[in-house]
Amino acid sequence: MTSKPIDPPTLEMNAGELVDWLEFGALFDQYGIARTDALIASLKLLAEQNEENIGDADRRIEQIIESVENEIQVRVEHLGETYPFRLDDDAEELALIEDWQSEKYSFYLVCLVTSHVTGSPILKIPPSGNLLTRLRNNVFQILSTLAMAGLSRGPSISVGWPRRSGETIIELMRRASDSGAGFDVRNPPGIYIPPEEKDGGIDVMSWTAELTPPPSNLFFGQTASGNNWPGKPVYEHARVFENNYLQDIMTGNRGYATIVPFRIWDKRFWMAQNQAHRSLIDRLRLPPHAWFGLQQAKAGVMVDEASQIANVLTWLQEYRVAALA
Template sequence: MPIEPVVTPELNAEDHVLVDWLELVAFFNEFRTARLDELDAAIEEQFEAPADDEPDEDTDDLGDANGGNIAKIDAAKERLRESIENEVDFRTTDCANAYPFRLGADAEELILVEDWQDDKFTPYLTCLITTHLTKKSLFDFEVSGDLIQRLRNRVFQVLSTFAMAGLASGSAASIGWPRSDKSDIIATLKRAETRGAGFRTRDTPGRYTPPNEKDGGVDVIAWQIDVRPPPIFFYFAQVASGHNWPGKPVSTHSKLFERHYMDDAHRGNVNYATLLPFRIVDEDQWNNEHVIHGALLDRTRLPKHAVIGQALARGGVEMDEAENMPQVLSWLQEFRATALA
């Protein structure tokens, strides 16, 4: 296994994949640095001199050919540098202060910040790793089922709860199964009710509620905190750590969720969101899925809202998962140690 257990993508890979590769190499690297030299070498291989069995060319023509190749190599390197810089600039801007990487002064390397284990950086790193636990992975090792299960059952749920609190500028309740405190949905909603969520919870689930229902298709609810309820904004949210999220919004479950568990539904503006670990780059998909999902918090949106949610919790706003950010860092550290073992 290489020092950094990451597969180098094809040179014609999309810009966001190349930057993912640099980020992963820097994350695993002893010096927290990924250099672009390997990509330069791949470019140069595309312009290798003709094979020995090909006809010889006269010296002048060969000189012209070599000069042309050098110019093409330099142009290709420049285009690659520019595309990578543009993508890193976008991530830096859209993540605000939650992006844990920076380009070197000469754009020859991508560097993981020294304090990457700070809670403001772990959301992005978790999303980056989650992206490559499924199809088109850049990992050059087999990830244990236990790490994947903990990510999907707990770690990404914790981050999503903070992110929804940040998006709503208020509080949030973690509905998705399995819930850390083993509470049923009714108890979880009654706790949210006492925090000003603006609805009244049933004492028991409605008569048509499926007997084995775990979360009713809703992973997080969040609401804006005001002087008095109902909150101006109320969110239903879905946590989607896999690639089968398109066209499957939480709004398809919310009406039944209300009927099954609420006597008196919230009376503010109802909104919907889906939280994703991926970097959504297709503009058509990005805009069309917003119409379907209400709002998308992808890899560059989720971290900055999670940071806001953490600040609210530290400021005294009560919310579920408030004490569970250490689970995220612990998972990241274990993932890194396992990959480098």
């Protein structure tokens, strides 16, 4: 019933996790299909084992299946053309889009896999070794830089370490300043930075595109691909970063975003974390933003990492092969 890389579904999974289970099933299936009747049959068996009353078990399954269909619809509405799955009219099959290996769909699929790297109730064979290192240090940074460009509708620079460009922070900030980011660069930097500091706790910076500086908004972003993301708001890092590296900042409006691969299911937790982080770019937001950021780069906007999109596609293909081996 299940593909080799995933465990069977359980009644403890929420609707978001059950949809993830279907999506993984389609991703790993030879024909790109996950049947909802397989999910229903598995859950029904579990419900009947846990419920003395068969009618109560049936009602519970009906509620679960309704919530699963609603969750798929939420994903369709939020992700639009970047969602790589399609539910058929009878809600019997969730199918992987035929050209799922194209750029447009890679953002969501990488987020799906990344959110199940550790502690997953579904994924038996998560990325490990070199695949995990590349995901943490390279692939998710690419997605995040593109997503911040989509959020700001303007340029985006990759600050996080390891930095592909080889630029020092001072050199990187000068490039941003010359490109209309709306600040001057403190050189030498503030005296209180750690001697070996590499990125100042900032992974991405972006700003709105204006014909004449300063930009209307300057954004600071931090990538957080692991489960400990709630404790990593970017705001305090940005404050210290500004004091040490920037001066004569002409933009009054600042934006802060934490970029995560997760589908955050609990609404109260979602609202609370948006207050703590100022804003979250999650699995429902990242793919459309990243897709827009990539289109901007192709139109000539300065978006770091856009030229590395092939690395994302290669990583995704290599992980799928490894999981099915």
